[in-house]
Every structure is written in structure tokens, then in C-alpha cells.
Amino acid sequence: MLNHLKEGHPHMTTCRQVVARMMAPGKGILAADESISTMSKRLQQNGVDPTAENRRTYRELLATAPGLSDHVSGIIFCDETVRQSFSDGTPFPEAVAARGILVGIKVDMGTKLCPGLDGETITEGLDGLPVRLAEYAGLGAAFAKWRAVFTIGPDTPSRGAIRSNANALARYAAACQQAGIVPIVEPEVLMDGSHNRGVCREVTNEVHTAVRTELALLNVDLAGIILKPNMIIEGVDYRNRSTPEEVAELTVGMLRSWPGDLAGVAFLSGGQDPVRATDNLEAMQQHQTPWPLTFSFGRALVSPALSVWRGDPELVAAGQAALLSRVTANGAAAGLRGAVQPS
Template structure:
């Protein structure tokens, strides 16, 4: 299965293409629908995900879409299962397989992402349903005493166990260690803790013989906290972020950044600035809110506004695809 994973991972980070994260949990997606006046029903969640996936020409800038369990089991309005429908559109279907961050025993106030129980059987089922890749998210919150070494270690271990199980099942694992933007810390604190987290993740992946050329890393950008008084420039974000990433070996398939709650335009500007740095692996995007939130605002559950919502989505996707394609045109910068 190693060759399959390598080929799929390379396709996921193909030049100028990124990954669309449409994998919000039922609870999260329902809350977002309610916020724009849409009934939070399974059918409306289905309609919204189909609206995103079927946007004309989406495959020009998107290599894959991450879905949640509910969506992967649903069908397009014509009766075609989601996985088969997006595959026919030239897009790889993916699946979020973790069950969320839960309180971690022994570490008050910190979390560990769960979902390892029964994971091999679930991965086999998702592969049968047509999934080509999977995603697991670990979250780390910065405060005066967190994340602790224990929280970093337990979450890194879970990410590695998940990644190894995915590769055994023939699915590419997206490995997502996210240091959250919450807080008033400066970007130097974020850089240090992001480095600690990624070092632990690399160690655990190596311990379980995970093939880095068959994974996609989905890290946070190195940013100041949302409540910090000074906003980092795109050039600063790029220099700090790529500086941390340089510890990863050259055989890593690629890096697809999460947006982490940044405003859409800022996430794109930061992604664009990354491209001026020479790295052995592609730097692209795996955005969720930064791509889908504007489309949801435009749609608001009205059939007559579907085309407008798709146009908004495609505009944001195209901007990020264009940013990723700057890589070949940019002058290398040494960090």
C-alpha cells in the first residue's frame, strides 16, 4: 500500500492545488447553518456540502475534499454517493476519522484527540466507500502553562498511531497538529511551541515507521494570538513558519496549511508569502472556514442563491490556488 499512498499524497499536493476542508461535525455544521437562518437538518447539511463539491471547475484548484462520516454516507441529489460523485469530478474524497478533542486524564484543562478504538475497521469501511485519504486533528492551546509535555506527547502518539493505521489501510493520512490562535501570546511563543509539537510528532511517526512520502502535513501557520496587540506581516509569518518546517525531511510529500480561523484574505496573503521560500516539499492550503464561510453567507439556504455561493467559493479557492502556483515564479529566500 506504500506506493498507493505515495501516489495519492503527491496528487493531493499537486502544483497549484489545495484541499478543501468540509468536514465540520454535525454539531458544528448545524450551528453554522443556524447562524445564517438555515434549519440544521441532515438534508440541509447534505445540500450545502453538495453545493461546495459541485461548484463548476472546482477541480482546477482543489485536489481533494475532506468530509465527515455523515456526508460520506450521503448522496448527491441525483443519487450518486458523495465519494463517487466527487471522484467523477476529478477530486479525491477524504474522511475525518477522529472523534474530537476530549479532556485528557491526568492533565486538567488539556485535551487528547480520541478515535483510535476500532479505527482499522472504520478505515477499511471508508476505503470501501471510496475514500482516498483521511484526517486527524490534534489541538494545542497556548497559555502560561500549556501545552504541557504530557499533552504534546499523548497527542503526537495518537497522530502517529492513526497515520500508521491509515497507511496499512491504503489511505493517505493528513497529519494535523494545530497550535491554536486563541490567546494574547506573541508569534515567538507560537514559534517555540509549534516547533516542540512538530518535533514530537516527527519522533512518534518515525517510531511507528510511517512513510513520510505517503502523508500530508497540515500544520498551523506561526501567528500571534488573536488577542495580541500587533499583527504579524505575511513576510514575518512566512519566515517563522517555514523556519519551523525546515526540520522536516525532504521526503515529506507536502505541507497543506490550515487557516485556523484567520480572515480569508489574511490566510491567502500568508500562503502567498510562503512561496518565496525554497523548500523540498510543496506548500499549499487545506482551508476550511477561510473558503466555506463566505459561501455559506452567500447561500443562506436559498436555492436561487446557490450559483452566487459557488461563485464566492470559487473566487476564494482560485485566489489560494494562484498563491500556491507562485512557487515556481518566486525567488528563493533562505531562512
């Protein structure tokens, strides 16, 4: 198969080098890329006025946590943040890079109802993407993220929703690699619902099969992407909770369909309790895999910091301590890789 980026192409080389930094042992990716509306809602829920300045201040609190780079290789921002500056006037990308952390950018435009699919969504943002990627690269972004969302229901996700979103993920990934930016490919099967973990496994496997097919058709270099999947876990309304060992066994088993040249897997937390997400990540490390398994958590890392800080300048250090507590725990879990016996 011909690849649109030939072996040795500078952009392919760049993507593989960046991926190696992102997947460094004991490090993960911090997702601080909530949309303006989502971030504003979370600020309001914590008694903080949802202004652009407070969103900026909160993201600066996260990015300046002392020693963050010990366990975080990259931070994903939204468009608003990547154009903002620290309180000292240094642009976010420059200030974060100076701390030894790679800058990422969410490039999708969110989910919209998809015509022809009753109530199901498609992630938008492909229009003009190459131009935006070039701009983000100029601003200092080294990697990007695109999230597709799938809901388990009696008749969902449909084949149409799976195929449409998988194709969009592949088109995004191909555009990123042509721009010399590493794509994080995020197909998320939501925890919403009363399904058991077996159903989650079946649906997630179907989604991943479609994503692999579309990536191959568009000649995406798997050694230059990071997969950001959901863990195989029961729905939030299911009566029995899976153990970390059960989650790990099914998740890693499902992921074994991915080729060994995939650069790495960085799990999303998907709304899990922060401690549970870490426990599940730690259990994953008991399984030998050809690619590293780490974290790319959002809420499971940043929610504790926000609930402590609550907009109080006197509590910035306390908020950072709450963030670092979770980051350190997940870094330690991811760092167990290589220290365990093969499964």
C-alpha cells in the first residue's frame, strides 16, 4: 500500500518523534480542552464567574503546577486558550513549551445531529481543517485531538453513525499528519446507559474495527498517532460495578486487534471517579502489550483542582496540589509498565 507520507518524509519523522515524547514512560496527557460553554458551566457549578479571564486563570493554574512535566508530556487546549497568554504576558504555547510540555489543540467543532441518523451525532470540523492546522502549528501546537462520540442504546450506535464518524476521524488524522502534527484519535463509547461491560466491549470493538479500516484507506501512519479510547466498562446505570482486573482484561483484549506499530494508547476517563480511573489504568499494566498504555484524562485530573480552587486567588496552590495528587498517581500507574510479568 502506498502511503501519502513516504518513509523518511520529514512530517512522518516529526510525528513519530513527537509521539515518542508524548508516550514517554510514566507520563500521560492532560486534557484541558473543554469548550467555552462546557468550561463556563463547570466554573459556574463551582461558584466561579464564567468569564474569559477566569477560564484563562484556571488553565494557567493547571499549566503552572510545580513539577507537572514529571508526569505530563502534553496538555490539550481549546482554541480560546491557545490564543491567550499567561498573566505575565507570555503566550500559552510558549509558556507551556518552556516547562517541557508539548502543546495540543482540540480541532473538532463538537457533535451535531447527523442527517439521516435519528438522534445520533457526527463530529464536525473538517471544513478548512488544513488551514487551521497550519495556523495552530505556527502557534506552537505539536499535536491535535478529535473526539467522536457513540451512545449505546437499543438500536445505537447504528452502522451509519459508526462509519460516518470513523471516516471523519481518519480524514482528520490524515490532515494532521500532512501538517506535521500528531493526531490523537478519540473514538469514545459513552458510559451513559444500563449496559454491561460485555455490550460495551462488543460496541467498542465494532467502532475500532471501522476506525482502523478508515485510517488504512487514507494511509494514516499508525506509528504517528495516539489512540484515545474509552475503557471497557459497564454503563453508569448498570447494577454491578466491574473490578479493575475485569476492566483491564476486557479492554486490553479488545485493543489487541490494533497492530503493533500503533504508537500508543492514552485512555480517556469518560466521567469515571478519579480514583477508579487510576485503579483501572494501573490494572492495565499487568498485561503485556506491544504499545504503551497511559492516560489522557480530563475531568479525572482537573475536577479536584477546580473544586478546591473555586476562583479564590489564595487557593491556587491548593488547587495545584489537588491536580498534582491525581497526576502523580496516574503517572505512577502508567510507570508500572515494564515492571510487571507478561500476562
